[in-house]
Amino acid sequence: MRSGPLLRRVAATLALVVIPVTMSLSTMPKASAVELGPVSKLPLPRYVSLKSARVNARIGPGRDYPVTWLYLKPGLPVEVIQEYELWRRIRDSEGSEGWVYHSLLSGDRTAIAAPWLKGKATMIDVHQSPAVDAPLVARMEPGVVSKVDECASAWCEVTVSGRAGYVRQQDIWGVYPDEQFN
CATH class of the missing domain: 2.30.30.40 (SH3 Domains)
Structure with a gap:
């Protein structure tokens, strides 16, 4: 099959566009780059x-x-x-x-207690302070929604049914691993 002049021009144009984009992507910092939404200018995701x-x-x-x-x-x-x-x-x-x-x-910010465990006979512990051996203030069934007040050092302070306490960050969906905010 023969390629005409138009097809060769399109291929040459694409090569010019693709190569600079590829080069700029390879020079971007990997971990520190945060994508921002084009409308809100807030992080995505x-x-x-x-x-x-x-x-x-x-x-x-x-x-x-x-x-x-x-x-x-x-x-x-x-x-x-x-x-x-x-x-x-x-x-x-x-x-x-x-x-x-x-x-x-x-x-x-809200979170769901371990939705991956929904339907299983297990509970998510809500502690008085951010430590596994701290006294319990509540226990949540998987799937329960709580308000997230802050997260730091792998623990999140949550409020559920009027009770405030701390859950391990890995036990909830609605915060990223190692995410910190207050």
Whole structure:
């Protein structure tokens, strides 16, 4: 098959575009680079929570796209993984993804107690202070949602059912490993 002049020009143009991009990506710092959302200028990915008791997740960023999932629990933590204008692509603790209108999300941090253990006969301990041997103030079943006040040194301070205490960061979904904030 012969390639015409137009095809050769397109191939040459692509080579010019691809090579500089590849070179710039290889020189970027790996661990310290944080991707920022093009609209919000906030980190991607990031955890937020659902603001409303009824949130539609759609297959695309707009009201014309069909609803694939309906969330009925305000305060549920979700992860924002992409932005497009006023829409945010989210992922829930089960891995389901969809597009949600930005005003239905809150910056309040919440977490789900070990959703990967849901349905198993186990509990997540909430301690009085950030130590495994500290007295217990509560125990959470997997799947319980709590408010996250801060995280530091592999522990997060949470509030659940009016009780405040500390859980191991690895026992909740809604914070990143080693993430620290207050």
